[in-house]
Amino acid sequence: xxxxxxxxxxLEMREVSVRxxxxxxxxxxxxxxxxxIFPGETVGLVGESGSGKTTLGMALMRLLPPLLDQxxxxxxxxxxxxxxxxxxxxxxxxxxxxISMILQDPMASxxxxxxxxxxxxxxxxxxxxxxxxxxxxxxxxxxxxxxxSPKTRLANHPHQMxxxxxxxxxxxxxxTRSPRLLIADEPTTSLDVTIQYQFLELLKxxxxxxxxxxxxxxxxxxxxxxxCDRVAVMYAGQIVEEGPVRDIFNRPAHxxxxxxLESVPTVDHAPERLPTIPGSPPTxxxxxxxxxxxxxCANAQSKCLEPPVDVEVGAKHHAKCWFPLRxxxxxx
Amino acid sequence: xxxxxxxxxIEAFIALLLMSIVIFLLSRxxxxxxxxxxxxxxxxxxxxxxxxxxGLDRPLPVQYLNFLGNALTGDFGQSVTAGKQxxxxxxxxxxxxxxxxxxxxxxxTLIIGIVFGVLASVxxxxxxxxxxxxxxxxxxxxxxxxxxIVLMYxxxxxxxxxxxxGYGRPEHYILPAATxxxxxxxxxxxLVRSSMLEALGxxxxxxxxxKGLSESIVIWxxxxxxxxxxxxxxxxTFFAVMITGAVIVxxxxxxxxxxxxxxxxxxxxxxxxxxTVVLVITSLFIIANLLVDILxxxxxxxxxxxx
Numbered sequence: 039x040x041x042x043x044x045x046x047x048x049l050e051m052r053e054v055s056v057r058x059x060x061x062x063x064x065x066x067x068x069x070x071x072x073x074x075i076f077p078g079e080t081v082g083l084v085g086e087s088g089s090g091k092t093t094l095g096m097a098l099m100r101l102l103p104p105l106l107d108q109x110x111x112x113x114x115x116x117x118x119x120x121x122x123x124x125x126x127x128x129x130x131x132x133x134x135x136x137i138s139m140i141l142q143d144p145m146a147s148x149x150x151x152x153x154x155x156x157x158x159x160x161x162x163x164x165x166x167x168x169x170x171x172x173x174x175x176x177x178x179x180x181x182x183x184x185x186x187s188p189k190t191r192l193a194n195h196p197h198q199m200x201x202x203x204x205x206x207x208x209x210x211x212x213x214t215r216s217p218r219l220l221i222a223d224e225p226t227t228s229l230d231v232t233i234q235y236q237f238l239e240l241l242k243x244x245x246x247x248x249x250x251x252x253x254x255x256x257x258x259x260x261x262x263x264x265x266c267d268r269v270a271v272m273y274a275g276q277i278v279e280e281g282p283v284r285d286i287f288n289r290p291a292h293x294x295x296x297x298x299l300e301s302v303p304t305v306d307h308a309p310e311r312l313p314t315i316p317g318s319p320p321t322x323x324x325x326x327x328x329x330x331x332x333x334x335c336a337n338a339q340s341k342c343l344e345p346p347v348d349v350e351v352g353a354k355h356h357a358k359c360w361f362p363l364r365x366x367x368x369x370x
Numbered sequence: 371x372x373x374x375x376x377x378x379x380i381e382a383f384i385a386l387l388l389m390s391i392v393i394f395l396l397s398r399x400x401x402x403x404x405x406x407x408x409x410x411x412x413x414x415x416x417x418x419x420x421x422x423x424x425g426l427d428r429p430l431p432v433q434y435l436n437f438l439g440n441a442l443t444g445d446f447g448q449s450v451t452a453g454k455q456x457x458x459x460x461x462x463x464x465x466x467x468x469x470x471x472x473x474x475x476x477x478x479t480l481i482i483g484i485v486f487g488v489l490a491s492v493x494x495x496x497x498x499x500x501x502x503x504x505x506x507x508x509x510x511x512x513x514x515x516x517x518x519i520v521l522m523y524x525x526x527x528x529x530x531x532x533x534x535x536g537y538g539r540p541e542h543y544i545l546p547a548a549t550x551x552x553x554x555x556x557x558x559x560x561l562v563r564s565s566m567l568e569a570l571g572x573x574x575x576x577x578x579x580x581k582g583l584s585e586s587i588v589i590w591x592x593x594x595x596x597x598x599x600x601x602x603x604x605x606x607t608f609f610a611v612m613i614t615g616a617v618i619v620x621x622x623x624x625x626x627x628x629x630x631x632x633x634x635x636x637x638x639x640x641x642x643x644x645x646t647v648v649l650v651i652t653s654l655f656i657i658a659n660l661l662v663d664i665l666x667x668x669x670x671x672x673x674x675x676x677x
Contacts, residue, residue, distance in 0.1 A: 101579055127585055134582030143581070146573035150672060152597040161581040195671040211581060 045097065047074040048219055048251050049098070050115040054122065056102065057109035058091050058322075064109060065322045067093045068275045071112070075219065080245070080252040082262040082283070084321050085272030091255045092142070094272070095221045098253070099139050100129040114175050116219070131317075134161055138217035140225040144205035148196035154207055157193030165215050179214040180207070183240060184206070199365075204235040209240070216248050223255045238264060261304045263287065268354070271295045274330040281355030291357035296330045329360065337361055373422070375664055382660045389652050394437050397645045400432070440513050446643035446649070449635075457646040461628055465650070467537055469625030473610045474543050475551035479608075483555045484594070484601070487562025489627040491570060492589055502559055509556025514615055518549040518622035535624040546623040550615050554608045558601060565597035572596075602666055613651055 054071040057064040062228045068090035075081050083091050097110055100121065107126055114122040116137065121129060128324045141147045149157060170178075173192075180188030181207040191239045196204060205225065212220065222241065226234040242265065245252060254265050262269055262283065270280040273290065279292040290296040317334040320326060326333055328343035335342065339361065346358045396613060404420050405412075412420075425436055437512050440446070446457040484504045490502035526534040536542045569575060578592045616629030624630070628647050635643035667673045 099580065101576060130579075130584055131581055132581050132582070133552050141573055141576055147577045149578070149592050149596070151670065152592075160583060160587070164582050181476040197672050208577065211577065215582075300504075319483045 045076050048077045051076040052113040054112035054114060056097050056106050066275055067322055071277055075251050077251050078249045079267045080254055080265050082266035082269035084257055084262060085254045088319055089272040090275040091272055092223055094256050095223050098124045098221055111124045112168055135215045135216055137219045137222040138212045140209055140212045142223050143210050147208045150196055151153045152171055153195050158211055161211055163212055166257055178211045178298060183210040186331045202229055213244055219251045235306050242282055274325050279357040291351040291362040292359045293337055328347060374667055378660055378663045382656050385656050393645060393649055394434050397573040446646040449636055449643050450640050457642040460643060461650050464602055464628045466630045468616055468629060471546055475547040479555040479558055483558025484562050486559045490563045491566035506560045507529040509552045514549050515618050515622055518534045518619055521545050521549060537626050546625055550612055550619045554611055561600055562597055565600050566593055569593040569596045579631050599670055606662045609658040610655055
């Protein structure tokens, strides 16, 4: 994606936190998240398990469990409207048609009781402006995710389909009303590699046709390289670095990002023993003060006990680190 | 699908047959029918003559086949009490009262129990939820003979709103059905609440919400459809609880059903009638379970493609 400077973001998160309940001192799952997504672009969200990626995605859909939804603070502007301050129920009108989501587990995402057709059509029915009859639109939806003999498949129940097939059906359901923003939460982790590849190709293709923005949650850098324009790295509930994909891959600024990248094997970087990051991510109640990564950081210094500021390290590339790996803009 | 149903029907017949053996043996173990029929003053000659007449001098297997043959033609012997009515006629004449009471109780407990369970689960830990849990606890611990008498005392004796007993008009059903249904109501409420909570936490509920469906469709269609499967599974058991509960409830409210008939015929040692009541109740139970199995196959698509 080329420069988007002049465009207004489709989605803008400002100081978004999700805490365990209303209290300002309650432990936070994600804290002070600032993130913009522009129309048509794909933003990757990477980080270890427990870093808050899924919580962020669910917060955008306002589908957090009640306790966490009460603990949601900050502003989430979608198309100019602050959806963080709507009642969760009011979000139903945006869900599906405007903002949609592909869930993690395709095996469990379809209701076992109802047929595929039933589950597709109930979403389609909400689309008042669409032309054509429901049956035809449902068949078309299955065709768009390349399901063979879609007409007979409509009568099938989820247990009659394979995992890859179900993932496509979930994709069809999530995409069928042409949302402007899609949150894809590790949509391929439970699929085998060839099917993963096919599904990603399909998503890219659909995105191009519908000019849909995507937030792609994953911990797979291969997927990020393939799918994303920009990437945000999460650690312990914060975004620690954000920038264009090439920049992040070639010249990471945060020590955590570099450590993550080093632990990924590539064709020309496949040592006997992959480097690992010592220690494990902090729990949400045991997060260290200052930079949250400092106990595991190879370059930790006493300054790191103070909360780091977000510094710009390149064009649209910034990191929360006192000692970023590349010189600050202008100083270089 | 038809194959599964056919299997279930055959299984039901086998169960009926086995049950007839049990009932036959039990009736032979519980006492000498001749002594009972003839009374204390009978001579040995009278007894032998009677035994020959009734076929009781023949070996047990032969007696059983006779019993089975008679049963198949609807002959279960006669009541030993005054009227000497055929036992089956007596039982069948009492059946509508029992079935209508159990039916009314079951329909209301299902509706109220499901609504309570759903409301409790979606307003988890709210006053509604606490109230539903309390009702469930009380309903499963209060004995029905006590509940029947208390309800009768409050609503019939003190408030004079409802009749203490009687049969025929709709208001006669209210107290007995409430007494009969409370235990099952409690059980259904708990079952629906817990399975709803499980369903509401599932991924397919998330997807239903992602689609933009309204909260009422998410709850009453997607979550409830899955939560009803365990309720259907337990329906046979609920029916059994109602039928056995009928013996007590019908006695308390003088309800002219087979429950009270069973109680009275046991008191008067009317064995042919007791035997027939037991047989009819067990048959009902087997039929109810058969219907539950079929319903299960209809409701759950995963069951349909099996076998």
